Amino acid sequence: MTGLHERHLAVSPDWMALYYRHPLELTHGEGRHVWDVDGNRYLDFFGGILTTMTAHALPEVTKAVSEQAGRLIHSSTLYLNRPMVELAERIAALSGIPDARVFFTTSGTEANDAALLLATAHRGSNQILAMRNSYHGRSFSAVSVTGNRSWSPTSLSPLQTLYVHGGVRSRGPYAELSDERFIEACVADLEDLLGHTRDAAALIAEPVQGVGGFTAPPDGLYAAFREVLDRHGILWISDEVQTGWGRTGDHFWGWQAHASSGPPDILTFAKGIGNGMSVGGVVARADVMNCLDANSISTFGGSPVTMAAGLANLAYLLEHDLQGNARRVGGLLIERLRAVGAGSPAVREVRGRGLMIGLELVRPGTDEAAPEAATAVLEAARAGGLLIGKGGGHNTSVLRIAPPLSLTVAEAEEGAEILGEALHAAG
Structure with a gap:
């Protein structure tokens, strides 16, 4: 040792x-x-x-970080912040969400925590639908919607969480079905679940489950889920902390493999956008993002240095x-x-x-x-x-x-x- x-x-x-x-x-x-x-x-x-x-x-990222650190390292969101606004504009446009608003955090955990706050406040419900085998972070609320026992250290929760089938294609009760039949079975399970519950606030789902072992449902599952969710007024949160920014190759966002239903109501991101700097965030429709009726700020979310890194990193990603x-x-x-x-x-x-x-x-x-x-x-x-x-x-x-x-x-x-x-x- x-x-x-x-x-x-x-x-x-x-x-x-x-x-x-x-x-x-x-x-x-x-x-x-x-x-x-x-x-x-x-x-x-x-x-x-x-x-x-x-x-x-x-080099493009380290240069941006160095130059911004030489000017101003920190200000908080109480002051106008040009790099934060510029990165928010780019992410809002890339998100596919109409009239999008962006709130920056320091991690994916904090991004998912903020998304859960928005969804529950907007819907007036503390009930959340989540996927089995999922992982959404280590905060109290994120742990409580994590469907992976290895990463969920407590059953105590501020939320009532109900777990849905579908995130794991090759194991479980529907594994032997064709893709079409798999989706039908998962949708029927969701319909049955909602028939026994009060109004849920949102479904949170990773398009590809990260910590869960890079498992994914057939393309189109979340589009089929969305039809059910919309009938009940339930929001869809796409956790893009690991799948975002083009990593899956076929799409810029993981949700786009299920794009027939359009973009999610809320999208969370982190990890790759900062290339190692602490950047996370939430994108949501204006009516969802603006639903909070109390003041809030972020001391470290959207800091000038991390935003400079994100801008340079995103530009490099797109240009190359x-x-x-x-x-x-x-x-x-x-x-x-x-x-x-x-x-x-x-x-x-x-x-x-x-x-x-x-x-x-x-x-x-x-x-x-x-x-x-x-x-x-x-x-x-x-x-x-x-x-x-x-x-x-x-x-x-x-x-x-x-x-x-x-x-x-x-x-x-x-x-x-x-x-x-x-x-x-x-x-």
Whole structure:
């Protein structure tokens, strides 16, 4: 155990996890690579949990941060803030939500917390519909709508939460159905649920479940849900903290895979937009955003430095068509990983879209989750020079692959080869 690891354990909560038997201290990064304190270089396929979206040490972002920090670091939302207004304008236009208003926060957790506040206030109800296997953050309200036992430490809640089928396609009671029949069954379940409840405020859903192991329903499920929700006046919150900004390749937002129903009433975002800076936020229709009847501000949300980073990062993303790169290079990577998975009896499924890919591991010959195998592969990949993540239901048996969106073809090939060797080495 290193001295820094010992010091970490002495001052940090027991429940704040670290990856690896011998945790890494990262010192710097460039492009799609990071280095540890011992000088080892790693290909980064996790991006600080899908947060380093474009590249490590992207010159355009570091320059914007440095220049803004040299002028003014902080002011709060009590004063006009040009970078905040400019970024809000761009995000409002990109969101697809008509007459959109934007409120900035410092994290995805805080964004979802704000969205829940807006929805419950607007509807006068504290009842929330959420998806099974979901994750929405670590605040008291976000934990209470998280349908993943591993990340929900308490059943106490300010909300009454009811969990809906549909977020996991290949497990559960409807797994064997066709996509069309799967959607029909989930809609029937939702209709039945609403027949036994009071008026709910909103459905909150990740288009692709992140911590849950990059699981997703068939395209169109949330459009079908929306028809039911609209009949009951229930709002739809799309949690785009992990799926936003083009990561899925096919779409800029995850909700667009279900676009026949139009945009959500509320959209939340965070992670990638700041490329490592603390930026989150909520986009909502004006009548929803303006429904609060008490004063509010944000001390740190929309800070000049983080807004400068977000503007520079978003401009780089759009100018270099990183969504298109996620589609092209992500398509190649998932092909390679499926070939790798076909040769390993421990791989149950390789799923995903764009640069958001999950490898679900099981005990060979069974359908049982294998969290110990996921941990072993994580360690073996690190030894081979590759950083990946873990997730998936309550058994954490899914390897999560989510590199920066500027990933090259050569890096995708290299990462797939290392991961194949790690699966073999882990047995």
